[in-house]
Amino acid sequence: QEQLVESGGGLVQAGGSLTLSCKASLASFDGYAMVWFRQAPGKEREGISCISWSGTGRVYADSVKGRFTVSRDNAKNMLYLQMNSLTPNDTATYYCAAPFRIDYCTEYFGKPTENLGRIRYWGQGTQVTVSS
Numbered sequence: 202q203e204q205l206v207e208s209g210g211g212l213v214q215a216g217g218s219l220t221l222s223c224k225a226s227l228a229s230f231d232g233y234a235m236v237w238f239r240q241a242p243g244k245e246r247e248g249i250s251c252i253s254w255s256g257t258g259r260v261y262a263d264s265v266k267g268r269f270t271v272s273r274d275n276a277k278n279m280l281y282l283q284m285n286s287l288t289p290n291d292t293a294t295y296y297c298a299a300p301f302r303i304d305y306c307t308e309y310f311g312k313p314t315e316n317l318g319r320i321r322y323w324g325q326g327t328q329v330t331v332s333s
């Protein structure tokens with residue numbers, strides 16, 4: 202059964218760091234670009250980072266650029282999100298996701314054509330809370 206399972210969320214003080222992990226049970230993990238989304242209370246779910254199937258292509262939303270780093274280990278079917286310099290504005294539930302299209306990062310991420318319907322698999326989410 203294909204599934205994505207996030208871990209690593211928690212409570213951290215402003216300025217601190219966290220690393221999120223996503224274990225993918227997919228038939229062919231390296232056949233997917235992977236995306237990190239987050240959703241804060243009362244706000245829409247937003248894509249914050251996308252990594253190509255090979256890991257060589259990475260893109261970020263402006264809100265996290267320079268602070269967050271996405272990576273993956275295809276041999277272990279793992280996706281990661283290193284988050285530094287966290288602020289209370291980063292408080293949200295974080296989701297890893299596998300889109301239908303392998304070219305999602307270049308064709309859809311951060312563009313008007315991006316929408317949640319382009320995601321094939323979602324994780325259950327992990328909560329990140331940043332205290333001031």
